[in-house]
Amino acid sequence: TVTLLFTDIEGSTRLLHAVGDEYARVLSEHRRILRDAFERHGGREVDTQGDSFFVAFADADAATRAAADAQQALASEPWPEGVAVRVRMGLHTGNPILADDHYVGMDVHRGARIAAAAHGGQVLVSEQTRAAVAEGTEFSTSLRALGAHRLKDLPEPEPLFQLIVHGLPSSFPPPRAYEEAPAAAGLPDYSQPPADVPCPYKGLIAFEPHDSEIFFGREALVEDLVARVEQASFLAVVGPSGSGKSSLVRAGLVPQLGRRGAPSVIVSPGEHPLRELALGVYDILDQSPDALRERLAADPRALATEFGHAGLVVVVDQFEEVFTLCRDEDERAAFISALLAAAEEGDARVIITLRADFYGHCARHRELAAMLEEHQALIAPMSEEELRRTIEGPAQEAGLVLEPGLVEGILRDIVGQPGALPLLSHSLLETWKRRSGRMLTLIGYLHAGGVHGAIAKTAETVFNDRLTAQQQALARNAFLRLTELGEGTEDTRRRANVGELVPRRGQEDEVDEVLHILAEARLVTLHEDTVEVAHEALIRNWPTLRAWLDEDREGRLVHRRLTEATQEWQALGRDPGALYRGARLAGASDWAELNDAELNELEREFLAASRSAEVGELEATRRRNRRLRTVVVALAVILAAALVAGALAVVQRQNAREAATAAVAQRLGAQALVQKDLDRSLLLAREGVELDDSLVTRGNLLAALVRTPAAVGVVRPLPGRL
Template identity: 30%
Template sequence: MVHNSQNNNDNQTPFTSLIEMRKAHSAIMEQRLSKRLGTSELLNCIVNFIVRARNTGVLLGGEEDRSTAQTFLNYWSNELIRLDAPQDQWLDSILADYDQNKAPKLDDKDCPYPGLEVFKEADHNLFCGRTQLIQECLKKLESQQLLVVFGPPKSGKSSLVLAGLLPELKDGKLEGSKNWCYLKPTIPGSYLPNNLDNLTLEQIKLEQIKAGHEKTCNTVLVIDQFEDLFTLCIDEKSRKKFADNLLKLSKPENKIKIILTMRQDFKTYFENLSLLSHELFKNKDYVEVTSFTSSELKEATEIPAKRKGLQFEGDIVDKLVRDLVGEPMPLPLLQFVLMKLWEKREKNLITEKVYREVTGTPKPLGQSGVRWALSHTANDFYYDDKNLSPQEQQTLKRIFLQLLQPSVSSEVNSNRLQRKALYQESEDKEQTNRVIDKLSKANLLYLTKGTTLDDDQIEVVHPSLADSWHLLKSWLETEKSKMEDSLALSLDAEQWKRQGRNPDLLLNGKQIDQAHQLIKYAEASNVKYVGTSKCPTFLEKEFVKKSLRRRQINRVKRALGSLFILGLIIGLCSHFYIADLKESHNSLIKSQPENKDIIEVPIKIVSDKLENFENLLESNRQSIQQLEDIQRNAQQLLQEAKTTQEKVNKQLEMARKISQEAEDARKEASAKSGNFVWGILTGVVGTFVILFLLELYQKWKDS
């Protein structure tokens, strides 16, 4: 727009960041409005600013940052003209081109994002996007002694209090709050009885004196993760005592401000806890952490970056925000992706190329870039031989299946468990710890430090991993199918028990195989869900065992029944064969009377054999009648049925021998017709005997 001018200011160093440029701009504006500087001095300040701002262009790669810097330049260049500055002070106000070679290299320790860690008080300058909620907390705390902050899992409740509210209080945002006594934040934890000793008025006043405060000054006590009172403390008396102590401490005369953070899904438990919550819920004197708006997500991304000198190329931030709007838990996803982008930065710039690499652009249809980044990281971690051995891969699978619990519906429930709850007797404890630590380092698990190592609390970085990581999704679908089968088996077993163990209600066909495989899988996998166990009950095992035994016996019955039918068919054929022999015999007598003397002997032999055969048939009919008598007296025999499975097997072996003897007899009867039929009927009788013995055995076992 104007002429170039060379002066000594051309060698002025650029601002280190846009934030520093904005501060310099505000300082000149203030000096100008206050009229503390003369025109000459003001012009020198403006010229110096323009030179430095123009040169800062080599460091600004982000489109939005460059636009803001150019706006400053245009404003002060116009002011030079308006203030009638000499032409030799008119300067080129065009922002210098970005030069990657001149960009500062940011150190790893300068990362503006904490990743999955909770924002601490020391991170308050990097905690952005929650101004409205912080103001709401201050307003509530100004008029009441107890403040409860509710919110969904991973909504940033702890960060809001630790990095947002506490620094504001210490900065004096409430009257006198700058001089209050602030006790170290605590969590109930699993060692609640020990914590009770420290939660008395006398102990708190003692802590005040140790900190150099008067007993009469206000004290702030922060209890984070208050839901631990319900998840980790199983002693109802300790729980009630803890709540009663809080109720006493929150009385106005004690001058103790109590701040609790708690998951939204435990709100009902808190309402029913004691009088502690009565007035609180009656007047709605609590704060609910809402989901991030698009503007809040943008602030949480851009402001920390600018304070550390990190820049984003193009519209990367807008793309991130669009991906996150509507996510139920956007904060951990945002921090996860920002950490991945930070790791791949080029000096002080996150480029479009890096963004596409991290978020998988172009990404699969229907999947956001942030979810793709999470699933891709998990998949790479799992299949990289440098990360996990085959045994550790199995441990990883087990851990995820404990932390993510499939339900009968389409939802997957995310659990937070103590480290010790993830240990298995059948697995090396050190291996479990090793896998947990590796997953935490890879930002796939969120770890909250406990009083001891075993007391650490573990949860999956984000529930969306269950849907976006296809391998994990397949594991969960298998588990869901097993859960449904297990539920069906449990219901069938209970019905069988209620109906007096009716054998007609036992499983049939493929149901038996599925149930048997389910029990074997459950015992082998050794995985327990939160609140439920996959281990089959004694009733379910007995139900399946009885079903298996019944099927085995039925198979033997069917086989022997087939043998019986075959014997009848052969017997009928033999009957007609014998009848034919008789007819041939009579015809022979009629047609050859002259040979009577010659054939009398063989006819006599045949007649004798037929008579013997008829006697045998009568004998067998009597045997069958005896079997029917035995069957009618089966109840009496049951008292004597103390044989074992081994004896039954011996009977089966005897049956096989009888069948073999019958076959041998049949072959012999081919030459000697009378003995042929006898062999067949002997086999049939043997079949009846075995069927009867099997029936006796089954009734004895069932009794």
């Protein structure tokens, strides 16, 4: 080991001012004194710069003596009038790396930091040097423990000891914590431990009413909307996903209306909007939630006046869930009617937030569309000034300091980007985690991955570092299920029942644990029994999830449809009519065979039920077919017999007809021979040949001709014959 000694004149700038031209002489006198002491104890000078020395000793004991001697010599030197040359020293023993006659490495760093923590005239010693100083020598008793102190750039607090030098003052202020260390080159000190300041940034989640103190950037809009709500009883806050609608209404409008005496209830429609509405208002209306829900279902307009009497502001956040999550057409219609009636007839005020991409869906409900058209506020992206306030306002509220240039740096990254707000919010949270003291720093911001890398980075870190391999598989499965696959549109988040994320019975607790880790990192939000990705920025910006999604997109779609079909089947009390069959079953089975780990128990049951239903149907069909086949064979035999019989009949009839003709012809020939009238005899004989050209008829004709030689010339020669 080597013991390193670092020295430095305290307040050298002040000293320069005090002695002016004499400074050079003072400096060189100080060097001479120190070199004397170092040489006497075998020290080797490694580096000297301006007013500081770096000396290496083979022996810790010798190094300690050299430091003590040097301090004594400095104290007894007759410096010019009114001048005190006070030198701070630090000793550390370790194994620095020797490179080109120079020591480098962590131990060098540590020695320098220890010296920097000393006051002028003080010698500070590291734990390692104290241990190396031989027991029993005079120095081991003259080291005073000062406790552990956090030093600049060192990860752990450093235990420090002070060398008590005989005859010299030994009372010094506590070692200089590096807060007091002057900033090098004007850069802030990045390595202070984070000060205990609450986080004023929300990360990926929406602001809530109790966050109104840290909600900034929407002041003008909130004023404007409060005025509108006071004039009209319906307001739709419309904007793209992540534009800050929920936060605006929850942390802006609701508290502001509350200050004016209007109580609010906030509900999200979910799968059963009527139930959610009843759960939201039952308290205020002093009724049981079930009875309320029933009344609403029976007559959606029934409660309109009651809402109004309570002076209620009903906020329906994420109104689009009425279309995405609620599958029951009747319940959807009843819910919409109830809201509209409350606003129109009952004098309650209704505020909904609606994602712009679901605007079109509302057109299907005429009255809602009419309401929307008249009473909507479109949320525009924040201006640069407003964005700046969302960074600076909360910081000031919490007592955080922003490093100069940080706000500008962040704004450059997000201004003009469509999904900027959640990314900004998330990276501010990550920058806060990396704060130095009370300061949010550029370095911290960059370490967090900037605006766009922040979420991906958190997700990646949590995924890789906080989860075991088995938990990773569960998390992958969860994230895939928490993504709604866009078909020609962007992928969006999808709320799922926690149960859906459990691949096999018995894994419920494991899944819960994974979800809690993810929720703690604000990657997902847990509701009573559902879970969703905290924001879609995660789905768009986390490359690992993107890769999973794109790996086998077709397969993902098959799986998603299977999930939905399974849930429908379950909801219908496992109605066999809702099972898969035919090509769809074949497609899903093929996929499931290769990806069994991605299914959950219910989906497996659904597939099994579908398969056995199909096998049953096939069996029945086969039996039916077998019966049919017998009938068909019999019919075929009969048909063949009929055909054969028919053909025979035709042939026979033909033969009969030919025989009859021949007989007539022969009869004609015979008559010709007995005919007295020659002409008639010839005509008859010819007719006979015409009817049936045979040897007999020809013979008759010849015989007729022989009776009239003059007529021979009229006989037509028969082609090919005599």
